[in-house]
Amino acid sequence: MQILRLNRRQMLAASVTSSAALCWSYRLPAAENVEPLSFIIVSDTHLGRNDNESALRNWRTAIDEINQLPGNFVLHLGDVVDSGRESQYPIYASARELLTKPIYEIPGNHDPADLFSKHVAERPDRSIDEGGVRFVLFNNARRDSHDGFITAEQHQWIARQCEEAAGENLKIVVCCHVPIHTNKHPDRAWFVKPANGQTEFYETLRRHNDRLLACFHGHFHNGIRGWRDHGSTVEVLCPSVCYNQNRGLKDRIAAGEADGFFVDELRPGFVLAELGRGRLTLRYKPIGEEENGQYAADWNGASVENANAGT
Numbered sequence: 001m002q003i004l005r006l007n008r009r010q011m012l013a014a015s016v017t018s019s020a021a022l023c024w025s026y027r028l029p030a031a032e033n034v035e036p037l038s039f040i041i042v043s044d045t046h047l048g049r050n051d052n053e054s055a056l057r058n059w060r061t062a063i064d065e066i067n068q069l070p071g072n073f074v075l076h077l078g079d080v081v082d083s084g085r086e087s088q089y090p091i092y093a094s095a096r097e098l099l100t101k102p103i104y105e106i107p108g109n110h111d112p113a114d115l116f117s118k119h120v121a122e123r124p125d126r127s128i129d130e131g132g133v134r135f136v137l138f139n140n141a142r143r144d145s146h147d148g149f150i151t152a153e154q155h156q157w158i159a160r161q162c163e164e165a166a167g168e169n170l171k172i173v174v175c176c177h178v179p180i181h182t183n184k185h186p187d188r189a190w191f192v193k194p195a196n197g198q199t200e201f202y203e204t205l206r207r208h209n210d211r212l213l214a215c216f217h218g219h220f221h222n223g224i225r226g227w228r229d230h231g232s233t234v235e236v237l238c239p240s241v242c243y244n245q246n247r248g249l250k251d252r253i254a255a256g257e258a259d260g261f262f263v264d265e266l267r268p269g270f271v272l273a274e275l276g277r278g279r280l281t282l283r284y285k286p287i288g289e290e291e292n293g294q295y296a297a298d299w300n301g302a303s304v305e306n307a308n309a310g311t
């Protein structure tokens, strides 16, 4: 692997010229009549991790880059701070003020619900209409579990959101921190178990399959990972801005030991998403000029050549 040291301008330029190698794109017939909409997805900033400032440095670098990139708004898929550290929320808020795009966060299992409501967003369960799409955001994480939970009240609210969207001819994207999709080793095996709301959610999904384009999640720190086996809806886990871990997914999927898709890139980063004209395209953007050289690889090198996935 060739190690490169690029300044920020070069890095951003590289991201444009070689992004195809770090790009996942899927046909989404239900998005045929949606005008292209571009937005950014960040996740798992984990401010305060290891009681040092490296997570904050990553978040600030990401903000700098996001301000220079296309995208109308930013989704943050949870774990704003690490292990509920309250002192980190004002630090997050002051960095966030530097963003020149609107940002919509949901809590993760590291975010205590009361602190999230106090410092980030008063009501975590809410929806945002952008372009022809309703983004349905809700909290399915709990501090005492890595699994996800969708309550009966939330099911009713989600179903109502879907029905309203149908009435207004909007497509739907669902965002919650913990994946709903069943998974097992080499993935984390953390998800919304059938007894905790998975079954009801998929019933709603089935009723709105022509409309529900995608579910976005964080939580796994696995880069871009996902599945499309519930109708045409894609379920995608998004990378952490703070750190990602190698779960051997590239080899396991190639060997038939794991299903779904994976983009072979694990540097701390975020996602540039484009949705519309029948496609969802996700580009992995590793952040900044890396202080730690082991992350800075040649984007055109063999290590990322097989990263194209989906058609």
Ligand SMILES: [Zn+2]
Binding pocket: 079, 108, 109, 110, 177, 218, 219, 220
């Ligand atoms: Zn998490």
